[in-house]
Amino acid sequence: MTTALPFNHRTLALLRAVSAGRAEITASRVPDLFIDGLACGDQYTAHVLAQAGLIRPAxxxxxxxxxxxxxTEAGRTALGTVQPAA
Structure with missing residues (x-):
């Protein structure tokens, strides 16, 4: 499921951290996000990203x-990292 979200600096920073392999997520209906081993300071935004289908457990x-x-593919698209089909 994807929803329209406001992509602000914080949202994009969390997506970039996940993309860089710096994030862990708990397996849960409402997952918590950890960046560099520390709990993310904005769990609400982390929950929104997960529920919107932009991040997921590996x-x-x-x-x-x-x-x-x-x-997810939607998360990569949000960051503009999906490569065009050849």
């Missing part, structure tokens, strides 16, 4: 377990 995990966070 692999299945037990509820509450931290795993690497990755961008």
């Amino acid at each position: 692999r299945p995990a037990a509820v509450g377990q931290r795993v690497p966070a990755v961008l």
